[in-house]
Amino acid sequence: MKKIDVKLISGRSIEQGIHIENKMSSGYFDVAAVCELNEKDMSKLGIRDDANVMIKSKFGQVVVRARTNNRNPPGIAFVPMGPWANAIIDPSTGGCGTPQFKGVEVEVTLTFDSISPIKELVGFI
Amino acid sequence: MELLITNGIVYDPINQISGEKVDILVKDGKIVSGVKNPKTIDAGGRIVMPGGVDMHTHIAGGKMNVGRMLRPEDGRRCIESRKKLTRACTGYSVPNTFATGYRYAKMGYTTTFEPAMPPLLARHTHEEFRDIPIVDKGGIPLLDNHWLIMEYVKSGDMDKLTAFIAWMMNATKGYGIKIVNAGGGEAWGWGKNVRNLDDIVPNFDITPAEIIHGLAEANERLNLPHSIHIHCNNLGHPGNYDTTLATFDLVKDVTSHNRQVMHATHIQYHSYGGSTWADMHSKADAIASYVNSHDHVTVDPGQVMFGDTTTMTADGPMEYELHMMSKRKWTNKDVELETGSGIIPIFYSRKVSVNSIQWAIGLELALLIKSPWKTAITTDHPNGAPFTRYPEIISLLMSKKRREEVLKGVHSAINKRAIISSIDRELNWADIAIMTRASPAKILGLDKHGKGHLGIGADADIAIYDISPEEDDPRKIQSALSHAKYTIKGGEIVVKDGEIVAVPEGRTYWVNPEFDGEATKAMLEDLAVKFKEYYSVSLANYPVQDAYVPHPVEIKTRCKNAS
Amino acid sequence: MIITDVLCPFCGDLCDDIIVEVEGNKIIEVKEACETGVSKMMGHERIAAPMIRENGKLRETTYEEAITKAAEILTNSLRPLMYGWGSTTCEADKKGIELAEEIGAIIDNTTSVCHAPSVLAIQNVGLPSCTLGQIKNRADLIIYWGSNQAEAHPRHMSKYTSFTKGFFTKEGRKGKHVIVFDVRKTTTAEVADDFVQIIPGDDYRVLSALRVILAGAGDVVPSSVGGVPKEKLIEIVDRMKSSRFGVLFFGMGLTQSRGKPYNVANAISLVRELNAHTKFAVMPMRGHFNVTGFNQVCAWSTGFAFAVDFARGKPWYNPGETSTVDVLNRGECDSALIVASDPAAHFPRKSVEHLAKIPLIQIDPCPNLTTELADIVLPAAIAGIEVEGTAYRMDGVPLRLRKLIEPVHLSDEEILSRILSKVREIRGD
Numbered sequence A: 001m002k003k004i005d006v007k008l009i010s011g012r013s014i015e016q017g018i019h020i021e022n023k024m025s026s027g028y029f030d031v032a033a034v035c036e037l038n039e040k041d042m043s044k045l046g047i048r049d050d051a052n053v054m055i056k057s058k059f060g061q062v063v064v065r066a067r068t069n070n071r072n073p074p075g076i077a078f079v080p081m082g083p084w085a086n087a088i089i090d091p092s093t094g095g096c097g098t099p100q101f102k103g104v105e106v107e108v109t110l111t112f113d114s115i116s117p118i119k120e121l122v123g124f125i
Numbered sequence B: 001m002e003l004l005i006t007n008g009i010v011y012d013p014i015n016q017i018s019g020e021k022v023d024i025l026v027k028d029g030k031i032v033s034g035v036k037n038p039k040t041i042d043a044g045g046r047i048v049m050p051g052g053v054d055m056h057t058h059i060a061g062g063k064m065n066v067g068r069m070l071r072p073e074d075g076r077r078c079i080e081s082r083k084k085l086t087r088a089c090t091g092y093s094v095p096n097t098f099a100t101g102y103r104y105a106k107m108g109y110t111t112t113f114e115p116a117m118p119p120l121l122a123r124h125t126h127e128e129f130r131d132i133p134i135v136d137k138g139g140i141p142l143l144d145n146h147w148l149i150m151e152y153v154k155s156g157d158m159d160k161l162t163a164f165i166a167w168m169m170n171a172t173k174g175y176g177i178k179i180v181n182a183g184g185g186e187a188w189g190w191g192k193n194v195r196n197l198d199d200i201v202p203n204f205d206i207t208p209a210e211i212i213h214g215l216a217e218a219n220e221r222l223n224l225p226h227s228i229h230i231h232c233n234n235l236g237h238p239g240n241y242d243t244t245l246a247t248f249d250l251v252k253d254v255t256s257h258n259r260q261v262m263h264a265t266h267i268q269y270h271s272y273g274g275s276t277w278a279d280m281h282s283k284a285d286a287i288a289s290y291v292n293s294h295d296h297v298t299v300d301p302g303q304v305m306f307g308d309t310t311t312m313t314a315d316g317p318m319e320y321e322l323h324m325m326s327k328r329k330w331t332n333k334d335v336e337l338e339t340g341s342g343i344i345p346i347f348y349s350r351k352v353s354v355n356s357i358q359w360a361i362g363l364e365l366a367l368l369i370k371s372p373w374k375t376a377i378t379t380d381h382p383n384g385a386p387f388t389r390y391p392e393i394i395s396l397l398m399s400k401k402r403r404e405e406v407l408k409g410v411h412s413a414i415n416k417r418a419i420i421s422s423i424d425r426e427l428n429w430a431d432i433a434i435m436t437r438a439s440p441a442k443i444l445g446l447d448k449h450g451k452g453h454l455g456i457g458a459d460a461d462i463a464i465y466d467i468s469p470e471e472d473d474p475r476k477i478q479s480a481l482s483h484a485k486y487t488i489k490g491g492e493i494v495v496k497d498g499e500i501v502a503v504p505e506g507r508t509y510w511v512n513p514e515f516d517g518e519a520t521k522a523m524l525e526d527l528a529v530k531f532k533e534y535y536s537v538s539l540a541n542y543p544v545q546d547a548y549v550p551h552p553v554e555i556k557t558r559c560k561n562a563s
Numbered sequence C: 001m002i003i004t005d006v007l008c009p010f011c012g013d014l015c016d017d018i019i020v021e022v023e024g025n026k027i028i029e030v031k032e033a034c035e036t037g038v039s040k041m042m043g044h045e046r047i048a049a050p051m052i053r054e055n056g057k058l059r060e061t062t063y064e065e066a067i068t069k070a071a072e073i074l075t076n077s078l079r080p081l082m083y084g085w086g087s088t089t090c091e092a093d094k095k096g097i098e099l100a101e102e103i104g105a106i107i108d109n110t111t112s113v114c115h116a117p118s119v120l121a122i123q124n125v126g127l128p129s130c131t132l133g134q135i136k137n138r139a140d141l142i143i144y145w146g147s148n149q150a151e152a153h154p155r156h157m158s159k160y161t162s163f164t165k166g167f168f169t170k171e172g173r174k175g176k177h178v179i180v181f182d183v184r185k186t187t188t189a190e191v192a193d194d195f196v197q198i199i200p201g202d203d204y205r206v207l208s209a210l211r212v213i214l215a216g217a218g219d220v221v222p223s224s225v226g227g228v229p230k231e232k233l234i235e236i237v238d239r240m241k242s243s244r245f246g247v248l249f250f251g252m253g254l255t256q257s258r259g260k261p262y263n264v265a266n267a268i269s270l271v272r273e274l275n276a277h278t279k280f281a282v283m284p285m286r287g288h289f290n291v292t293g294f295n296q297v298c299a300w301s302t303g304f305a306f307a308v309d310f311a312r313g314k315p316w317y318n319p320g321e322t323s324t325v326d327v328l329n330r331g332e333c334d335s336a337l338i339v340a341s342d343p344a345a346h347f348p349r350k351s352v353e354h355l356a357k358i359p360l361i362q363i364d365p366c367p368n369l370t371t372e373l374a375d376i377v378l379p380a381a382i383a384g385i386e387v388e389g390t391a392y393r394m395d396g397v398p399l400r401l402r403k404l405i406e407p408v409h410l411s412d413e414e415i416l417s418r419i420l421s422k423v424r425e426i427r428g429d
């Protein structure tokens, strides 16, 4: 299976902002369970838009939909802030209160699993 | 509730009572001439005074709060747990709001004025006022660097100037006119400053002198209870006493009814001779002699006390200079169209020549100014020291012996470059009663509104200290003033034996000048343009809503000679 | 009915020029706001009624029962946590802090996971800053660093920076130079004059290089730093020095990436040093419309801006220890009250796992992921739409939120106030 090692960046997107107070909606699912990659990284993986990818870090793994975004340089996976990104980021704060939401090392692979359902991500229900 | 305070040795200077045994009667929050069924407090020969009035103390608003955020290390000092009646307290020089109210009340103070309210952030100041328990408050808006003020002074349009100030008092629920380094705030918008009264404010083609004079005139036209309240240009620079004297002289020709036309604050920082820090020396004598021979100026010292504190002022460029000298952490906050501010921690060391001289100058001013009615006791809290140091300062002013003790441990430069060791004067209790209540109340114009005295009809704000007038041990004086035996606020006992026993909410004084000249309409048109083009908020959202001033005391004034 | 000069209760820009049309207690049109603001103001799905979880399922109940249960949980906790406060009024914050003091809770807001590093940096080096209007009127050099406000604060550039005109900036966009530093070419970068792409995690290095060049020691700077050529860095320093009024806005690109508080302290120090050459200001881009307000209220009432632990009866402030994610990661708190925030969606999974284990009380207008974990759900009126009150813009300017329509539910402040009374009743105070 082809894989790439990249850095995960999570952050705001305008679509995520629009749906932020409506998280149980499918709209939120569509805009937050996403991984944006440079076309070079997409072709390294041999995938096109809307393929599902598995993102794995030391801290967890999650399945989201891949999408090309060439504003990202190669080597970066952008996942909007939200439960999908949070399943794989480093929870430790290094003594400052804030986890490192940006720059966690992850491995991305193509997967045929379905996108992680939101309720599963918050666990124990 | 009715109260009878008996057997007290009363100091009520405004009513010419100086250490006499007179009964004080209280009913419905006021001093009255008769009561029916009072609770009696036997003062047992202790000193009784009106509640203390602090006319210049930075207790609330954007600046103080940034100070708290900047200095958690200060917040971790003086921490007290919450108790049944009182909220948790933190901080030494940047205390939380609750601590501020309790600590003032414990010292027998019942009125405190915040003298640097940025108009755009006035809502914040009032929010904090609400959370400062017990004491009454007022906020003085910073107006001198406002674009519209400068434009009207420049064009000589006194009517519009007056109309705008009247509007501002309403919009900010403000109490008077504060001037800080006139013109310097605008210059600081470009990282520049003005030094002298005749320097030109960049882009506005106006001088500090013109701004100060214009505002003094407008102040008197509006009949405001207080005069202009000024932080002179050139603060903290060796040789600045010249600027200070010139500033006093600027408003000699302005007339007022029965009070000063200028109150110059924290004058200690403005009484320096010399040309560098190496030869900086006290010019307290020159400043005091001016004040002694003129009646249009009052001053407060802004006493420096040794130790760590936090400086905060609307004088942005000055704070930057301090930062460049000490390299300590520095915040700055320019406020669009209006003003600015800066904060930096400071440690006043008795081993440093300049700090020792600063300490001396404050005391010298208080001792060399002959009439206590022309001054008041302040530290410019927290700039010179926190207000909690007042009892210690008073003990120094009342005891040459105590001053000599301190003098032994300070930098030797004080012998040549300050005057303090040659001064024998010791203030007495009558002087102290004037300088901590009667005089600040008068200077603020609050004496006519029931503050600073105990005459019939006055607010029943009363302090009883656990000390008799004969007592002259400075340490005893300090401790008695630190923990009032009783503090009564609006007729309610709030402190007993140095502990808080009730926590009423204080009131907020503001001035509503009635000005109904034609000029108001034209002024509002100019103002609308400022909001449309330059402010980042809309005019409709600018004025402080009544919700922020739940216990207002509105003082109405009528404008003189509107044309 | 048309209501003008309305405040938008969404992002830290706190726009106050919104026009809202109301018909029959319903908002039917919102003008002037950005898409995000319109979406918030037009409304979403709401929580219909108070709920209590029984046998794993939420069932509807009365406020009375839900508030009593909430008060019981809090009173019986040894280490309660009270978190959130991003999107409510200062009046609610005040009540919350009073409740925290009363029950000995840890109280913390969303600052904890976004700008806590900025607060820590400010404690160390200060913050030369200004209000947004000052920037509108004066700034000719605008720098956004690790902040994608085109998406997070959509009207920021048009109201306060790049695309606005002011007294000394009459030329508007033409007279301004805009630089974006980021690891990706964001939508903000697309409208900048200069986009400086940094290797993820190297912001600290790039800031250091700029400071070194500014200090005149550029000769020690290698030919490329953090992916940025040295010539570019020199060019930028020259531009900074020759600007009349510069401003650096920073966002979570600095606070949430490697170096966190050190990145911010480095950025602030750069700005501080630039003041020896020209006028320069720095400002954190605060996210929620009143996240700043909580910091203000918390600072004046406890002495500290966030992460205050009242377990000792007096405030104890030690971010990294008393901050929410740390408390959760240690599995320390034994109940939590979440107000106007959604930690289940925005915290690392590990932190959420502990939230799921403990009794959880939620106060919020809308259902969200935290609702899925909550044991008690208290629906609230929406601050700034159904309740008036105070909010502080990102630059500390306080404004009064409007009430536009009548609420169905209680306000956050009222709910907290009732919980507080109940707690006192239970304790026999």
Ligand code: SF4
Pocket: C008, C009, C010, C011, C012, C013, C014, C015, C032, C033, C034, C035, C036, C037, C038, C153, C154, C155, C156
């Ligand atoms: S920029 Fe922010 S405050 Fe302004 S309308 Fe958009 S979401 Fe609302």
Ligand SMILES: [Zn+2]
Pocket: B056, B058, B115, B116, B265, B266, B313, B380, B383
């Ligand atoms: Zn002052």
